[in-house]
Amino acid sequence: MGVTTLNAAQATCRQALVLGLDVSGSVDMKEYQLQLKGLSNALLNDEVRSSFFVMPKSPVKLLVFEWSGPNYQKILLPWTEISNEKTLRKIAVQLSLKKRYEAPPTTALGNAIQTGINFLNQQTDCWKRTLDISGDGKNNSGPEPHQVNQPDQIGNITINGLIIGVDTPARLSHAEIEVSELVAYFSNRVLAGPDAFSEVALGFADYERAMIRKLVRELKFLALSELN
DSSP, rough: OOOOOOTTTTTSSSEEEEEEOOSTTTTOHHHHHHHHHHHHHHTSSSHHHHHHHHSSTTEEEEEEEOOOOOOOOEEEEEEEESSHHHHHHHHHHHHHHHOOOOOOOEEEEEHHHHHHHHHHHHHHHEEEEEEEEESSSSSSSSOOOOOEEEEOHHTTTTEEEEEEOOGGGGGGHHHHHHHHHHHHHIIIIBBBBBTTEEEESSGGGHHHHHHHHHHHHHHHHHHHHHHH
């Protein structure tokens, strides 16, 4: 698990952003690709790109990992400073080409949060530190999320969520119940820290749209608050 070494003379880090992608047993191969390609496309969205570069002297650092069981957390993108469009396009392509590895079927959401917090603790010089957890289900292995996201454990880190709900057209009413239940679960058990929020994707096909909304909200809010 490598970390990019940055020159101390480089600009101050505006935000350290960690994205944790759910690859547990409920995520099949097609959904895995939709998730990775959705993230890749979201990074190249015009509004997201402009949000990354709104404060060019204070760039964002990004790390992406996937998670499932208690002992499965795999880095897809090590810490990378998003200082120009060439870098952003390069990592978007890299992410879109990732192949799925065999992963445990369990959903260790608490362990994923702990892993993300450990990554963010490597970037203490950033103005804001944010962990984003994507998930389509509740924790069923390892510590519960609310046991590892308390203020004395995460400090000033913010934990946001991207909730992936059921999207079976023939069971629309059931899908709405499932999404509502997951939103409540993330709100009560997962989200933590300053200005924490969640976005909802109705199925993996909707992942790109939800990721765009989430990234724009995170990146622009911080830039505006620091400029005012």
